[in-house]
Amino acid sequence: MAARRTQADEAREAVVEAALARLDLDAKARLLSGQDMWTLPALPGIGLKSLVMSDGPIGVRGVRWTSDDPSVALPSPTALAATWDPALARRAGTLLAQEARRKGVHVLLAPTVNLHRSPLGGRHFEAYSEDPYLTGTIGAAYVSGVQAGGVGTTVKHFVANDAETDRFTVDNTVSERALRELYLAPFEIIVENAHPWGIMTAYNTVNGTTMTEHHHLVNEVLRGEWGFDGFNVSDWMAARSTAGAIEGGLDVAMPGPRTVYGEPLARAVRNGEVAEDKVDDAVRNVLRLAARVGILDGAEPAVTDLPETVDGRDLAREIARRSFVLVRNDGALPLRPNGTVALIGAAARDARVLGGGSATVFPAGVVSPLDGLTAALPDGTLTYAVGADPNTELAVADKGFELRAVCRDAAGDVIGTGSAPNGHIQWMGSDLPEGVTHEALHSVELTGTFTPRDTGAHTFGIKGIGGFRLVIDGTTYYDDVQRPAKDDPFITFFGAPVPRAQPELTAGTPVEVSLTHLVEFPEDVPMKVVGFTLAHQEPQRAPDELIAEAVEAARTADTAVVVVATTDRVESEGFDRTDLRLPGRQDELVRAVAAANPNTVVVVNSGSPVELPWRADVAAVLLSWFPGQEGGAALADVLTGTHEPGGRLPTTWGSLADAPVTEVVPTSGALSYTExxxxxxxAWEKHGRAPSYPFGHGLGYTDWTYESAEVKGSTVTVRVRNSGGRAGREVVQVYLAPSEPDADRPARWLAGFAAVEAGPGERGEAVVELPRRAFEVWDEKTNAWTFVKGSYEIQVGRSIADRRVTATINV
Incomplete structure (x- = not known):
């Protein structure tokens, strides 16, 4: 399955081998260990520059988490998968490569291709789909786009990293068949079709072996069977054993400078615990990556002709509107021209455009739904009401705050200053402001002004560990030490803030704010991190009063548009969900507004499924995912009808009570994938349960008639006609169903898809090539793929539940 090497590949290999031969053991061991949070060391003696990595997947943060160098923020991966458009995913990759080059980044730590095994997975917004074929197809296009721009990728998290609870230690027990047919499948598709330059191994254990030491899955499957020739990097702080990791195929241990590689690896070789040829193999993979990205002297980069420049804002807006899934529409959309609109919801004003955790970037600007609709609708036709705020907890200080970070030494002297895009300080490794060193740093003061939007009691809080002093408008409200409630190295970033002050403030009147943190660097922590947060919550008005205001606004408008949302305390890295409900009183808000105005449109701003108990009571439901920085502009495009919503569900939406797979919490350290x-x-079909909205579902602004499906060999040709009144795009989905049911196999599965565009009355043709793997199962007795002969019905339609035409294939 390995890609055939070209003459240019062979030339790079020759340079790699020559460079490897010039390195001594200490240099080789050092190269496999991060020198700081994001980089590998340079080795000038062989002409090797420092390799720079950066988090993705919706933007490129760079090595510093700062707004000084903003990043384009694309829609979430669930949104990208909802486009069902590999070409668009490739363009997203092209843009991100462009961003990476601008920021001096050689490798993007993305994409995430773990599956939506359970709807409770807290990080699902960062993955694509519940289906391995759709995930692999979108992921391969994304990787191809990034690498065509001369930037490497690390497809992650290899493998079965499908939930967040106890992710550092959980042992996921998965059958070999489930591993092959589901969880490994996206990685295999991407390796075969996009030839990624990197893979990131996960924190978790699979069937008793931690993934950073998994010889079978890394060396035998990934490298052996699939022919992967890229580098294998650990998730950050995942590597636990020097000999175990190098024997298990781990090339690079991140972050540094203290890892299981470097000096410990050189010592293990000298002590006879590790063979040096294992180290050579790993170094060879790193040097090959360096050659491909153009930082090894004498080696021609893999890409010399870069793609044309992409406009980031335009592409972010296009992906967003193409991703929006219209799951219900009783004639309310598009909005009627010149009609009045009542826009309702806290998330309409303060949009949530991306998920929490390591995927966070800082865009130069964000277009909220209120911004987008204000610009798109005629003056005087739009009103706004908060209605209900999903943020029942304090959030990072942001709107109205102008902050900077001041660094001081133990004597209290200023040794450096840095920008602060909001109330969250996160400096990892060498991220410190210019002139500041870990040795000299004693305290960081987050200071500036806050101009309230509302009069009343504002709540301020602190997230972090250690000593803090909080001063607001000259009054000290807290001066003490905060300690974590549990032992979690990421509690500073993913824990809840603690309320510490509630001053009365006046709208429009600025006040001085200051949060000083005494910095400590524990000896037992492998990397030095400065992380803490100033949190804030606006005055809380009576919920009944806010809902009543929204109802009155809705009653007098032609259309009510309610934006409901999750929060970063519901969907984020570091924890799973406990339910699928919208936070706060948003469900109650929707019911009240719908009762007042039957022409109510609900926009759901979440990265993954939530329950919609009122869905039958509203005129339209539009899923907007986490739509990226241009989300509000894209929403205006779709609501006003200048563009149709182009998305189809990449994951089933339903209630938690009906969901077939819900277990994400380990028992005695293990999580069994018994399903x-x-x-x-x-699973929904196996258990005979009807979801709220099925996989593949999505409406546009026109209608489609499916006329025929024909099969020749392994090629399916589908003819459709646009039977509506406007131009549109249809995603033709092809499912394969065994003619003779088998309890061990799904009733049907996605085997391919293609898009058709046509004007009113026009016909279009979709051609789908069925892959051989669609007819295969993994036989655990022979430990091999088995082609299952027989008769299959090819079922073609608009979703897995809306199948319009069929054909038969005998294999």
Whole structure:
């Protein structure tokens, strides 16, 4: 399965081998260990520059988490998968490569291709789908786009990293068949079709072996069977054993400077615990990556002709509107021209455009739904009401704050200053402001002004560990030490803030704010991190009063548009969800507004499924995911009808009570995937349960008639006609169903898809090539893929539940 090497590949290999031969053991061991949070060391003696990595997947943060160098923020991966458009995913990759080059980044730590095994997975917004074929297809296009721009990728998290609870230690027990047919499948598709330059191994254990030491899955499957020739990097702080990691195929241990590699690896070789040829193999993979990205002297980069420049804002807006999934529409959309609109919801004003955790970037600007609709609708036709605020907890200080960070030494002297895009300080490794060193740093003061939007009691809080002093408008409200409630190295970033002050403030009147943190660097922590947060919550008005205001606004408008949302305390890295409900009183808000105005449109701003108990009571439901920085402009495009919503569901939406797979909490350290190959729509059908909205579902602004499906060999040709009144795009989905049901196999599964565009009355043709793997199962007795002969019905339609035409294939 390995890609055939070209003459240019062979030339790079020759340079790699020559460079490897010039390195001594200490240099080789040092190269495999991060020198700081994001980089590998340079080795000038062989002409090797420092390799720079950066988090993704919706933007490129760079090595510093700062707004001084803003990043384009694209829609979430669930949104990208909802486009069902590999070409668009490739363009997203092209843009991100452009961003990476601008920021001096050689490797993007993305994409995430773990599956939506359970709807409770807290980080699902960062993955694509519940279906391995759709995930692999979108992921391969994304990787191809990034690498065509001369930037490497690390497809992650290899493998079965499908939930966040106890992710550092959990042992996921998965059958070999489920691993092959589901969880490994996206990685295999991407390796075969996009030839990624990197893979990131996960924190978790699979069937008793931690992934950073998994010889079978890394060396035998990934490298052996699939022919992967890229580098394998650990998730940050995942590597635990020097000999175990190098024997298990781990090339690079991140971050540095203290890892299981470097000096410990050189010592293990000298002590006879590790063979030096294992180290050579790992170094060879790193040097090959360096050659590909153009930082090894004498080696021609893999890409010499870069793609044309992409406009980031335009592409972010296009992906967003193409991703929006219209799951219900009783004639309310598009909005009627010149009609009045009541826009309702806290998330309409303060949009949530991306997920929390390591995927966070700082865009230069964000277009909220209120911004987008204000610009798109005629003057005097739009009103706004908060209605209900999903943020029942304090959030990072942001709107109205102008902050900077001041660094001081133990004597209290200023040794440096840095920008602060909001109330969250996160300096990892060498991220410190210019002139500041870990040795000299004693305290960081986050200071500036806050101009309130509302009069009343504002709540301020602190997230972090250690000593803090909080001063607001000259009054000291807290001066003490905060300690974590549990032992979690990421509690500073993913824990809840603690309320510490509630001063009365006046709208429009600025006040001085200051949060000083005494910095400590524990000896037992492998990397030095400065992380803390100033949190804030606006005055809380009576919820009944806010809902009543929204109802009155809705009653007098032609259309009510309610934006509901999750929060970063519901969907983020570091924890799973406990339910699928919208936070706060948003469900109550929707019911009240719908009762006052039957022409109510609900926009759902979440990265993954939530329950919609009122869905039958509203005129339209539009899923907007986490839509990126241009989300509000894209929403205006879709609501006003200048563009149709182009998305289809990449994951089943339903209630938690009906969801077939819900277990994400380990028992005695282990999480058993007892459902086998039945997750997502496969499980919903097996258990005979009807979801709220099925996999593949999505409406546009026109209608489609499916006329025929023909099969020749392994090629399916589908003819459709636009039977509506305007131009549109249809995603033709092809499912494969065994003619003779088998309890061990799903009733049907996605085998391919293609898009058709046509004007009113026009016909279009979709051609789908069925992959051989669609007819295969993993046989655990022979430990091999088995082609299952027989008769299959090819079922073609608009979703897994809306199948319009069929054909038969005998294999």
């Amino acid at each position: 086998g190959v039945f997750i997502g729509y496969r």
